[in-house]
Amino acid sequence: MTATLYGRAHLACIPMRAAPSHRSELVNQLLFNETYQVLEQQPEWLRIQCRHDSYEGWMAANQFQPCTETVWETPWAAVTATPMQWDATTQRCYCMGSPQKDQIGKAISQDAIARACQAAQALLNSPYLWGGRTCAGIDCSGLVQVAYRVGGWLLPRDASQQLASGTPVAWGAQQRGDLAFFDNAKGAITHVGIVLDAGSVLHASAWVRVDRLDAAGIWHQGVQTHRLAALRRLAAPRVEGGWQPL
Numbered sequence: 001m002t003a004t005l006y007g008r009a010h011l012a013c014i015p016m017r018a019a020p021s022h023r024s025e026l027v028n029q030l031l032f033n034e035t036y037q038v039l040e041q042q043p044e045w046l047r048i049q050c051r052h053d054s055y056e057g058w059m060a061a062n063q064f065q066p067c068t069e070t071v072w073e074t075p076w077a078a079v080t081a082t083p084m085q086w087d088a089t090t091q092r093c094y095c096m097g098s099p100q101k102d103q104i105g106k107a108i109s110q111d112a113i114a115r116a117c118q119a120a121q122a123l124l125n126s127p128y129l130w131g132g133r134t135c136a137g138i139d140c141s142g143l144v145q146v147a148y149r150v151g152g153w154l155l156p157r158d159a160s161q162q163l164a165s166g167t168p169v170a171w172g173a174q175q176r177g178d179l180a181f182f183d184n185a186k187g188a189i190t191h192v193g194i195v196l197d198a199g200s201v202l203h204a205s206a207w208v209r210v211d212r213l214d215a216a217g218i219w220h221q222g223v224q225t226h227r228l229a230a231l232r233r234l235a236a237p238r239v240e241g242g243w244q245p246l
Helices: 069-073 112-121 140-151 159-165
Strands: 006-008 013-017 026-031 035-041 045-050 056-060 084-087 092-095 166-168 179-183 189-197 200-205 207-213 217-220 223-234
Touching: 006 069, 026 056, 026 140, 035 069, 112 140, 112 189, 112 200, 140 159, 140 189, 140 200, 159 166, 159 179, 159 189, 159 223, 189 207, 189 223, 200 217, 200 223
Parallel strands: none
Antiparallel strands: 006 035, 013 026, 013 056, 035 045, 045 056, 084 092, 166 223, 179 189, 179 223, 189 200, 200 207, 207 217, 217 223
């Protein structure tokens, strides 16, 4: 039996693709220090599963960095709440959502929702990128996932999966930090945003921006762009996978 291979992202950002080809669709990105398990090997490609959200995709084999099973199980120490910063000590660039050991012990007085919303607002005007998870390019569910990680939540990768993470909220009872979900003509959840107040939502659509929100959906420059399907409120974040929120 072949031993299981475990890896750790040693670069600021590593592409994950739908198929083993550089021309294949970008479906996700590994951020620095995120760990993964190798499910399948090809000469130039590895099919991997992320430790933090079980998301699967293909990465280039020449970007593989091995780690022990212990490191794979407990990769999280802390996270940086800024979109991107350079660490002179380690000579590395850290993207938002990445663990950062020297942040341990630093006091952050804000509550979890405030930290998540502040992290999301730090990404305003970032360009939309399907599968992206950084200020260089990010999609709607990637924005929610990395912002709420700063608050202490480990959410699934896709909007349709994130829908199951919270409890339903009726229109009119929404509050800052709730998640707003939007569907297409077939009723499938295709978009997610962060409620900033009763009438506005922060989301990634063409770029990360704030638009008007009402019971019908999102309005941008007087045009309805998304149809509201559901509102969800997250429970207090839990300690998972050896990672504790600051």
